[in-house]
Amino acid sequence: MSNQKINPFKHEYFLGYINQVLPQFVKVHFPSSVLLNGFTHFGKEFNGGLVGSFVVIEGDKYGFLGRITELALPESERLSLNEKAFQTSDFHPTGKIEILLSFDLYNPFDVKKGLTAYPNIGAKVFVSSGELVQEYMSRFGVRSGELANTIAIGSLVSSPDTKVKINLQSIFGRHCAIVGTTGGGKSYTVSKLVESLIATGNKAILIDATGEYSGSFDKIKTVDIGNGENIFHYSQLTIDDLFFLLKPSPRTQTPKLMEAIRSLKMVRLAGEVTQIEHNGEVIPIEDGLLKKNGKPKKPYDVFYYRKIQAIENGMADFDFMKLSHQLSAECVYDNGTVWGGVAPNDVSYCVSLISRVTNLANTPELNQIFGFQQEKTENDLTDVVNQFISIENTETNLLRLNLENVKYDFQVRETLVNAIGKFLLSKARNGSFKESPVVIFIDEAHQFLNKSIKDEYFDSKPLDAFDSIAKECRKHGLFLCIATQMPRDIPQGTLSQMGTFIAHRLINHFDKEAVSNACSTANKNTLDFLPILGEGEAILTGVDFPMPIIMKFDEPNIKPDSSTPKLN
Ligand SMILES: Nc1ncnc2c1ncn2[C@@H]1O[C@H](COP(=O)(O)OP(=O)(O)OP(=O)(O)O)[C@@H](O)[C@H]1O
Numbered sequence: 018m019s020n021q022k023i024n025p026f027k028h029e030y031f032l033g034y035i036n037q038v039l040p041q042f043v044k045v046h047f048p049s050s051v052l053l054n055g056f057t058h059f060g061k062e063f064n065g066g067l068v069g070s071f072v073v074i075e076g077d078k079y080g081f082l083g084r085i086t087e088l089a090l091p092e093s094e095r096l097s098l099n100e101k102a103f104q105t106s107d108f109h110p111t112g113k114i115e116i117l118l119s120f121d122l123y124n125p126f127d128v129k130k131g132l133t134a135y136p137n138i139g140a141k142v143f144v145s146s147g148e149l150v151q152e153y154m155s156r157f158g159v160r161s162g163e164l165a166n167t168i169a170i171g172s173l174v175s176s177p178d179t180k181v182k183i184n185l186q187s188i189f190g191r192h193c194a195i196v197g198t199t200g201g202g203k204s205y206t207v208s209k210l211v212e213s214l215i216a217t218g219n220k221a222i223l224i225d226a227t228g229e230y231s232g233s234f235d236k237i238k239t240v241d242i243g244n245g246e247n248i249f250h251y252s253q254l255t256i257d258d259l260f261f262l263l264k265p266s267p268r269t270q271t272p273k274l275m276e277a278i279r280s281l282k283m284v285r286l287a288g289e290v291t292q293i294e295h296n297g298e299v300i301p302i303e304d305g306l307l308k309k310n311g312k313p314k315k316p317y318d319v320f321y322y323r324k325i326q327a328i329e330n331g332m333a334d335f336d337f338m339k340l341s342h343q344l345s346a347e348c349v350y351d352n353g354t355v356w357g358g359v360a361p362n363d364v365s366y367c368v369s370l371i372s373r374v375t376n377l378a379n380t381p382e383l384n385q386i387f388g389f390q391q392e393k394t395e396n397d398l399t400d401v402v403n404q405f406i407s408i409e410n411t412e413t414n415l416l417r418l419n420l421e422n423v424k425y426d427f428q429v430r431e432t433l434v435n436a437i438g439k440f441l442l443s444k445a446r447n448g449s450f451k452e453s454p455v456v457i458f459i460d461e462a463h464q465f466l467n468k469s470i471k472d473e474y475f476d477s478k479p480l481d482a483f484d485s486i487a488k489e490c491r492k493h494g495l496f497l498c499i500a501t502q503m504p505r506d507i508p509q510g511t512l513s514q515m516g517t518f519i520a521h522r523l524i525n526h527f528d529k530e531a532v533s534n535a536c537s538t539a540n541k542n543t544l545d546f547l548p549i550l551g552e553g554e555a556i557l558t559g560v561d562f563p564m565p566i567i568m569k570f571d572e573p574n575i576k577p578d579s580s581t582p583k584l585n
């Protein structure tokens with residue numbers, strides 16, 4: 018393909034001459050308005066006069082691909098405007114062209130990033146053929162010598178005959194954000210991308226917030242969460258996650274909670290024994306609780322330092338059902354080398370925390386997700402994920418986590434998704450995705466990202482697993498593709514890591530700003546099209562794209578079912 022000869026400049030497509038060159042754009046002068054009428058060539062229609070059309074400019078050393086962004090008549094001719102005159106050559110319109118990229122005249126596929134040169138006054142302007150643009154697009158993000166691995170995702174808005182085929186790496190290789198107002202087509206686009214990705218043998222995990230992706234994708238495994246069948250067992254949560262749910266007050270409750278968790282972890286590590294012993298001194302273990310009341314500290318300290326790694330591993334791997342009782346057992350005086358009797362002050366400080374713990378353990382909505390009342394089983398969500406991402410798994414390419422039945426209360430959705438993110442993050446750091454990369458799709462991402470857990474005591478603590486994934490996981494082979502209505506909902510840190518933007522219709526000024534800020538290559542002129550995009554139409558832009566592409570996505574085979582109820 019790279020050796021294919023192509024002549025971008027065909028005199029049949031001649032439009033006019035450059036008559037003005039400015040830093041941001043150039044102007045073209047059309048010798049005759051007739052040239053602006055649609056013309057047909059080899060059965061293809063070129064609407065030369067349409068704003069949005071691609072043109073090529075023939076320079077001395079370089080050629081340029083540009084887009085017409087404005088058409089006008091000279092002041093002097095405006096007054097005499099009439100139909101007949103326009104059909105003859107009496108008018109000499111001018112146009113504004115945004116230069117998108119420059120290329121080597123003798124090797125048109127050798128694209129120069131950034132503007133290395135400008136066309137000269139008098140340079141010829143031609144309508145660009147669809148094939149040329151298509152060839153360019155499919156090469157974006159492909160390093161020389163590499164083979165492009167492209168997927169066909171849609172067609173150009175300006176010339177619907179021209180298919181948009183994009184290199185997979187250039188869409189997903191640097192994380193991807195899909196934004197747009199409601200009804201713009203984000204979910205359809207997600208579905209299209211998921212389909213294309215798994216069709217090429219890649220793996221994806223789809224976090225389905227609303228259950229709209231229930232269609233029968235190829236090689237899919239769906240896991241329904243929230244009905245008690247598939248549990249993300251609490252022992253796989255981090256202590257931080259648990260803190261999100263328990264919200265201990267920082268000064269009085271947090272230290273006690275930490276102590277209780279340490280004690281319970283020690284009980285678990287001690288195994289079947291009924292006491293922790295050192296040189297004849299003992300601390301009893303009764304009913305799964307460490308009874309510090311009136312006992313020496315020495316055996317505790319010795320055991321703690323022997324097992325410090327397991328105890329301080331940051332995971333919630335202890336018996337949660339014992340936590341409320343252990344918290345009570347922690348409320349004893351500290352008399353230096355020994356613990357004293359019950360400390361009533363501590364008890365009163367901890368009452369509200371203890372009741373939150375009991376609540377958590379007895380709330381069905383939470384139990385059906387985190388399994389506080391049960392042991393970890395073999396088909397825990399983490400096991401399912403492990404199985405899915407393992408290289409041996411060639412059966413399934415898409416793991417859909419259906420959160421339709423996960424309640425919105427207790428911030429359980431964001432905690433769960435964050436916990437899944439953390440789990441994947443640690444997998445990524447351990448190199449699990451090096452051999453077989455995975456793209457995580459999160460539709461309705463505003464439900465999960467940019468969240469922090471707040472309450473009257475707790476300083477807000479961010480749920481930032483996906484921030485970390487965005488920042489560090491590209492090199493580990495874990496890629497993020499998030500869809501959300503408002504770019505403002507994505508944390509700034511995550512947004513700035515997004516290398517690819519698919520922007521559907523966006524009306525709000527601040528949202529437009531967010532896209533243009535996060536995306537250095539987004540050309541201001543192109544972003545003007547954002548408010549007028551139709552359903553399924555989008556501007557595709559990003560670091561690997563020398564120019565933004567205004568395209569319409571193909572309808573996916575499997576359509577998301579998000580149909581808004583209609584008023585009668
Ligand atoms: N590529 C497309 N081709 C044709 N029609 C489309 C396309 N994309 C979207 N549509 C139409 O637009 C409607 C809304 O699309 P979609 O559900 O993807 O929007 P959304 O941006 O996800 O909205 P929301 O923010 O409400 O979830 C679809 O039901 C479909 O009729």
Ligand SMILES: [Mg+2]
Nearest residue numbers: 203204460579
């Ligand atoms: Mg949607």
